[in-house]
Amino acid sequence: MTLSLAIFDTPIGPCGLAWGAAGIVAVTLPEKTPEATLARLKRRYPEAAEAEPAAGIEAVIARIRALLDGGRDGLTDIPLDWSQVPAFDRGVLDICRAIPPGETLTYGDIARRLGDLALSRGVGQALGRNPFPIIVPCHRVLGSDGKAGGFSGGSGVETKLKMLTIEKARTGAPSLFDDDPAFGFAAAPKR
Numbered sequence: 422m423t424l425s426l427a428i429f430d431t432p433i434g435p436c437g438l439a440w441g442a443a444g445i446v447a448v449t450l451p452e453k454t455p456e457a458t459l460a461r462l463k464r465r466y467p468e469a470a471e472a473e474p475a476a477g478i479e480a481v482i483a484r485i486r487a488l489l490d491g492g493r494d495g496l497t498d499i500p501l502d503w504s505q506v507p508a509f510d511r512g513v514l515d516i517c518r519a520i521p522p523g524e525t526l527t528y529g530d531i532a533r534r535l536g537d538l539a540l541s542r543g544v545g546q547a548l549g550r551n552p553f554p555i556i557v558p559c560h561r562v563l564g565s566d567g568k569a570g571g572f573s574g575g576s577g578v579e580t581k582l583k584m585l586t587i588e589k590a591r592t593g594a595p596s597l598f599d600d601d602p603a604f605g606f607a608a609a610p611k612r
Contacts, residue, residue, distance in 0.1 A: 444500030
């Protein structure tokens, strides 16, 4: 299989993309420098060669940039190469991919949709192996308490929270002191 890759700037930093004939093979979240992002992608796919993206890949890059700039495109129609993804992980990632921008699920929500809350730990592990972050938005999956939980991409939880903030997604339980019209909550009236 011939693979190509490219590094591109986004509002959260330099991301990477690897692709082949069957679609996108991997997305890499930003490291501190474009060179570090490239090195991470090359460790995963040493056979891939840097290439100028064709029009279809440029369109994918433009859509990722727009999403990371506050857009609402769910990216659900981008062709992905699932050939190296185990069946259980694919089930988890399919559910995750359907989470719209600005919304979240918990690990338990996904486990329940798979048929058993006891699968929550496996859900977390599958999300940690997600080869397509951003396109398959594992950053939209939170712990049962609404907190960020873990995140294996980029700068870890910091990157996850940055992406959720861009999408105006709520993390944590609502509070009587919330006063953010973006979330539709207003502070309790003063008496």
